[in-house]
Amino acid sequence: MKFLRFTSEAAARTAFADRLIEGEWPAYIGTAAVDVVGTIHHPTGNMLADDVPEMSALPGFHINLSDSVPELAEFEIDAPATPARVFF
Template identity: 65%
Template structure:
């Protein structure tokens, strides 16, 4: 678990800006699960009518399931006595593989993985001219890429990815 602190919610929103979906905080940033905590309250040690007086810890707080290099400047030490309790398990669910990602997300994920340049040669290597043309049209003109499309799976294998690698690429793309 990685703990992040920003000056304010606005500062956090600025850093996470490209990852918002319909104005909502993202569930994932790259492959890390995102838990937006917001304001953290701690007891001051004072009591009023038997109820502890609480005060806000400075900053806006977000927890991640793992380190994300772009967010390391905002990491803070783990709390000495973390007391946030979730109903049920504290296990982080594995990232969900998106059924589809946008063209931009797919191409950026391929570029970040160092695989973007391998796609065109894989298309060019398709022996059947009609299938090659259909693949080229799909690569050039698709607005979205669907995880279960047979052509996408074939191209993924052609550039060296197994099914788990394709899933990982889709998860990464979904976070962009």
């Protein structure tokens, strides 16, 4: 599994420009499945009203691939210790 991080959704769309289908994200690139995660939020440790945890956005726009796509390798990051989503 490959984890990609872009500076923004616009940057991700630019990197995927040749693969977008009528402006929509592809489900696959070759045999690699594409999972558009987007912005990831994590709890800050603070609680809001009604015991709702306060959330904070992590930097970047995230996309997971089930396998490597050489043209997107420059956006790969190390696997997070606790990924938000994974392929099974």
